[in-house]
Amino acid sequence: MESYGLEFTAISPPWTTLTSYDLNKGIIKWQVGLGDDYRAAVKGAHGTGAAEFMKSSAIVTSTGLLFVTAADRRLHIYDADNGKELRAINLGATSSGSPSMFELNGRQMLLVSASPVGTRQGGEGRAADPNQTGPTGLIAFAVKK
Numbered sequence: 089m090e091s092y093g094l095e096f097t098a099i100s101p102p103w104t105t106l107t108s109y110d111l112n113k114g115i116i117k118w119q120v121g122l123g124d125d126y127r128a129a130v131k132g133a134h135g136t137g138a139a140e141f142m143k144s145s146a147i148v149t150s151t152g153l154l155f156v157t158a159a160d161r162r163l164h165i166y167d168a169d170n171g172k173e174l175r176a177i178n179l180g181a182t183s184s185g186s187p188s189m190f191e192l193n194g195r196q197m198l199l200v201s202a203s204p205v206g207t208r209q210g211g212e213g214r215a216a217d218p219n220q221t222g223p224t225g226l227i228a229f230a231v232k233k
Contacts, residue, residue: 099139101121101125101128101133101135101136101137101139102120102121102122102135102136102137103121103125103136103137103138103139103140104121104122104123104137104138104139104140104158104159105119105120105121105122105137106119106120106121106122106146106154106156106164106166106171107119108168108171117171118170118171119171120135120166120171120173121135121136121137122137122138122156122158122164123136123137123138123158123159123160123162123164123176123215124136124137124138124160125137125138125139125140125159125160125215126160126215126216126217126218127139127215129217137158138158138159138160138215138216139215140159140215144156144157144158144183144184144185144186144187145186145187146187147186147187147188147189147198148168149189149196149231152167152168152169153165153166153167153168153174153231154166154167154168155187155198155200156187157179157182157183157187157200157202159182159215159216160215160216160217161178161179161180161181161182161183161202161216161217161220161222162176162177162178162179162216163176163177163179163183163187163200163229164176165177177222177229178220178221178222179200179202179222179223179224179227180202180204180220180221180222180223180224181202181203181204181224182202182203182204182216183200183201183202183203184201184203185200185201187199187200188200189231195230195231195233196230196231196233197228197229197230197231198228198229198231199226199227199228199229200226200227200229201225201226201227202222202223202224202225202227203224203225204224
């Protein structure tokens with residue numbers, strides 16, 4: 089039985105967007121498709137966002153890096169000023185939690201979760217490459233200075 093989510097072919101992309109608002113002007117500053125849906129990427133379409141209900145939250149640094157996980161099982165890193173994607177890192181499972189920042193021995197660290205347990209809450213996992221590999225569990229990344 090299918091979930092009550094969006095039918096993949098019923099709505100054109102982007103299916104999931106990351107949006108930056110200028111609250112002083114009351115306008116959208118920039119908006120990008122959050123990740124790539126594997127089913128569209130294999131056909132050459134990129135920047136589609138993932139057609140899943142699984143959403144996560146973002147965290148931004150004081151230096152303007154925006155970290156966000158998506159249903160494509162990737163950690164995406166954007167420039168918070170203009171929305172340009174700087175890097176995407178494959179994860180071995182969907183991240184359904186919020187990224188966290190902490191400091192360890194003077195280094196800024198990013199913590200994300202990637203767990204195959206309980207990932208069906210709001211997502212069927214079809215937006216990600218079924219052959220994608222990467223780390224799972226609680227994953228800590230050192231943020232470059």
